[in-house]
Amino acid sequence: MAKELLKGNVAIAEAALRAGLEAYFGYPITPQTELLEHLSRRMIQLNRVFLQAESEVASINMVYGAASAGVRTMTSSSSPGISLMQEGFSYIAASDVPCVVVDIMRGGPGLGNIQPSQGDYFQVTRSAGHGDYHPIVLAPASVQEAIDFTVLAFDLADKYRHLVMVAADGQIGQMMEPAELPPMRPIRAERPEWALTGAKDREKNIITSLFMQPEEEEAFNQQIQARLKVIKKNEQRWYEYLTEDADLLVIGFGTAGRIAYSAVEAAREKGLKVGLLRPQTLWPFPEDRLSELADQIRGCLVVEMNAGQMIDDVRLAVSGQVPVSFYGRMGGMIPMPDDILTAIEETLTRLYSAAGLPI
């Protein structure tokens, strides 16, 4: 298929539909609304389910219902709406039903604003509401990745019967780039054997998150943890650029990651030995690769559009081997390549002088 100039939000919506999305439930919120609007037209045209819910709380519970029926289903929102969905995430997590949630992050806390932010990193990676769980979190940095990761999200959700989030920000949702959409996949004809389809010629199926006996609840939690371990082993994804000889590794995801790419290019033009690691999965975090790179670099510079959230995962992965510094903007402010370049130069200066090396 040829490349088209596509807006991130529209591209995600169309990619989901082509990945076999059967039911979408959502509530308008800037900066993700075009996603909902696109599906409000396309899903109805294709005779699939589209419903504008009364709240994000209702959206996610409608998704829970549709997912329990064994269809490919999703919702999308932005930070304040994702906060409201946490309850539903927890029930979905505890029910082993697959679904996809798109978060087009905006400035916070509170109502905040509608400008791009990455302030949901903790919210999406640490748990799904209450309880021990991690959704799989994919972080696109371009419209093409937004498309590819949306399709991947559905496949991973089904593969692991897991909650998968696509965490982008307002910039990726709003920007247009040339990108290629995937071919239309048919709607899945079969329903999984665990789905709630009516107990005809089989035992009844129950989907519940309630385990009153602590022994039973612990055993169920152990199952979740075992699955998370497999996911952690199999699904770490990242993009890497000019790391072979890098003294300083810049680490950023999504929009911050692609802006850092510009800064790394500018640094290289100045002859500075700088590379880039852009995590494409936020959970599982690409800790194995970062841990390897920690053996060959002198330090890291983490760039985020928040007060420093992913930096915790970076510190855990490098495990004290190298110093970790930070450059971030908050409240919907976007870091500029020049500002990151300055941070790169300052960090390198510190690292070299600490090592007694000429700058």
Place this chain on the structure above:
Amino acid sequence: MHQSFLLAGFGGQGVMFAGQLLAYAAMDEGLEVTWIPSYGPEMRGGTAHCYVVISDKKIGSPIVNNPDVVLAFNNPSFTKYEYLVATGGLLASNASLITQQSQRADITHLPVPATDIADEIGNLRLMNVIMLGAVVTAHGVLPLNSIKRALEGHLPAHRRDMLADNYTALERGAAFTSELFPVK
């Protein structure tokens, strides 16, 4: 080649569409391109802007501190963005609405009486395309024809009847620049 454009004006002046025409044209020329709008309440009534980055390499940041080219459609945009234009860059202003002259010696200032020209063609809405014709001709990164093809391919269905007028607007803008800067 790596060029960044900032287009700014009142909501309703066709800022976003002019930026998209640039983006479509760049894509059709096989270049990398990003288009990103300001969004939210400022779209209605306030000053709207969008960034377009065109490059022959992979594009990192879709926004920049100092755009190579600024298209200012109204006074507030001129005031806000004049000083941001990169050294050696181009500042194009809609001279029908913006009477100021740029005080900067390190950039090229291209004042285009775009609203007046649009009035002559008979449709004030064509101002944005006139500006684009003038800028593309002065800047030289994209051929004028690529914008023409973008218009043909992407003018919304309910504006198809205005295609010929849009071509005229593009050519009038281009002609204005050519007269100002005769081909050497």
Place this chain on the structure above:
Amino acid sequence: MLATLNAPISENSLQVVYEYPESLSPVVTHYCPGCTHGIAHRLLAEALDELGLREKTILVAPVGCSVFAYQYFETDGCEAAHGRAPAMATGLKRVQPDKIVVTYQGDGDLVSIGAAEILHAAARGENITTIFVNNAIYGMTGGQMAPTTLPGQKTTSSPFGRNTTMTGSPIRMSELLANLDGPAYIVRRSLHDVKNIRKAKKAIITALKVQMAGLGFSMVELLSSCPTNWGIQPEKALEWIEDNMVPYFPLGDYKVRDEVNGL
């Protein structure tokens, strides 16, 4: 009478007049003595049997005493988050409109925390059936004030009796929802005596028929007892329904769309 008793029992003379509904699972009840949830469960199971719906029904259980409702039915079932049963049911029904989706919810679940979800499901005319068990108290958490707790009624969180100046007055949900255009069938029945129990069953059958016919949202509110948390004997609890709840929550048909009468 004596003659009948003394007559020899032959195989042929035995008739099945009462049996365990196929849709009801043979499990030991966890409900308190005298609680009317058991009656409500049985009525729903009998209705599903009589309409031949067991194999296509999905029951959405609430949070509250009936949190385990799915264990009592031989149908597919699930457990919704507190108050969200109508939203979950919406998801289930929209992707498989040929199935029968029933939410079973108490007053805390439906009237308090899930007020938004039930209101909008009803307003959309969502083609689901809701069994709403109203016993004027929070049972599972041990007897706190519900949005349907009567004025002056003592609970563990209104120890001096419900003060309507401070806490507002009980919400009559059937009347409230009946104002919307979406619902096809909304009635209130009671489980305090045999006559009313029979009426309740008829209403549940009608509500399910409404869903089968695709007419839209249907709800049967059932006034129920909670002897444990009301702190009165089971028999007295049934009287308490009649004496106190029925006057505040009048029994009757609040919304019966014309098409329903033809079912």
